[in-house]
Amino acid sequence: MKRSFVSQLIAVLFFVLGITGILMYINPFNKATTVLHITTGFLFIIGIGFHLMNNLKALFSYIKGPKKKANYLNPAFISMTIGVLLLVGISKFDLPPLKQLYALGEHFQGNSEVHYKLFQTNAELEGQAIGVEVLMGEPSHTPTLAIWVEDAQGNYLQDLYVSQKLAQEKFINFKHKRRPEALPVWSHRRAVEAADGLFVPDQENPIADGMTGATPTTSWILQSQLDSSADSIRVFMEINQSFDWNAFYHPEAFPDDPVYSGPGKVGQPALIYSTKVFSLQEAGIEKMQLIGRAHHSGQDGEIRTDLAQMTTALNMVDRVLVEVPGHYLH
Numbered sequence: 041m042k043r044s045f046v047s048q049l050i051a052v053l054f055f056v057l058g059i060t061g062i063l064m065y066i067n068p069f070n071k072a073t074t075v076l077h078i079t080t081g082f083l084f085i086i087g088i089g090f091h092l093m094n095n096l097k098a099l100f101s102y103i104k105g106p107k108k109k110a111n112y113l114n115p116a117f118i119s120m121t122i123g124v125l126l127l128v129g130i131s132k133f134d135l136p137p138l139k140q141l142y143a144l145g146e147h148f149q150g151n152s153e154v155h156y157k158l159f160q161t162n163a164e165l166e167g168q169a170i171g172v173e174v175l176m177g178e179p180s181h182t183p184t185l186a187i188w189v190e191d192a193q194g195n196y197l198q199d200l201y202v203s204q205k206l207a208q209e210k211f212i213n214f215k216h217k218r219r220p221e222a223l224p225v226w227s228h229r230r231a232v233e234a235a236d237g238l239f240v241p242d243q244e245n246p247i248a249d250g251m252t253g254a255t256p257t258t259s260w261i262l263q264s265q266l267d268s269s270a271d272s273i274r275v276f277m278e279i280n281q282s283f284d285w286n287a288f289y290h291p292e293a294f295p296d297d298p299v300y301s302g303p304g305k306v307g308q309p310a311l312i313y314s315t316k317v318f319s320l321q322e323a324g325i326e327k328m329q330l331i332g333r334a335h336h337s338g339q340d341g342e343i344r345t346d347l348a349q350m351t352t353a354l355n356m357v358d359r360v361l362v363e364v365p366g367h368y369l370h
Contacts, residue, residue: 228341
């Protein structure tokens with residue numbers, strides 16, 4: 041196909057893609073705009089194919105760089121490749137600044153819809169069904185969390201959900217050391233000590249796959265089953281995110297603490313949410329309340345009620361509801 045025609049075609053398609061992309065960003069969903077954008081995108085890909093066919097030799101010369109350095113890749117090509125990979129990673133893990141850019145588009149659109157992701161755990165159990173709805177707030181990036189159940193006397197019963205990285209010892213710091221400060225209240229109450237003396241799961245004793253999953257970056261609903269004959273329970277959630285520094289919790293905050301001030305990823309301490317003790321004899325919905333924070337480097341499993349130094353961490357979660365949908369099964 042003639043180069044002049046292909047070049048003009050790509051230019052026109054690129055212009056249409058740009059205009060429809062802006063319209064989709066600032067306006068509520070419109071089917072006609074979306075269909076035009078998608079169709080133009082497919083035509084643009086076809087046009088790029090013809091463009092590559094017409095300019096393949098020149099393109100390879102750009103990538104290889106100067107002829108005098110036959111094995112030398114053009115720095116511009118390397119930079120663009122790295123840039124694209126970074127964008128893919130940022131988009132995949134819902135990180136700034138793309139997260140804020142997406143939120144700005146939602147603001148322009150006046151979009152207040154909440155999109156939930158569904159998770160299911162403990163599917164093999166035949167006990168009482170239980171659901172947890174987590175309405176996320178504004179975490180700076182993907183948090184780590186655990187949801188578990190205790191009886192009315194405060195005895196740990198079972199996990200409902202644990203972030204996969206922590207559950208399978210993939211959550212480590214820059215020196216490949218394990219993370220006792222991530223969710224210390226949950227790990228101490230679970231009370232399974234590893235060979236190194238930590239209560240964090242290790243590769244020898246990981247959390248079963250049926251109770252784990254990749255931490256959602258959006259609001260989500262957990263459907264699970266209980267494996268207990270307790271009539272009354274209390275449900276807890278502990279949540280934490282790395283790198284969320286503030287004026288009090290920062291890399292130099294605790295110079296004598298090898299966990300916190302070492303080369304890790306510690307930020308503000310984990311927050312703990314809980315329901316009150318409620319009966320499983322009746323269907324109903326209970327709301328979790330923020331009850332405190334963990335130790336900043338996970339030295340123990342105590343819940344501290346002082347939240348004066350907590351800032352952005354308080355915005356991670358808007359609401360957590362626990363639902364008992366039906367009768368208790370003895």
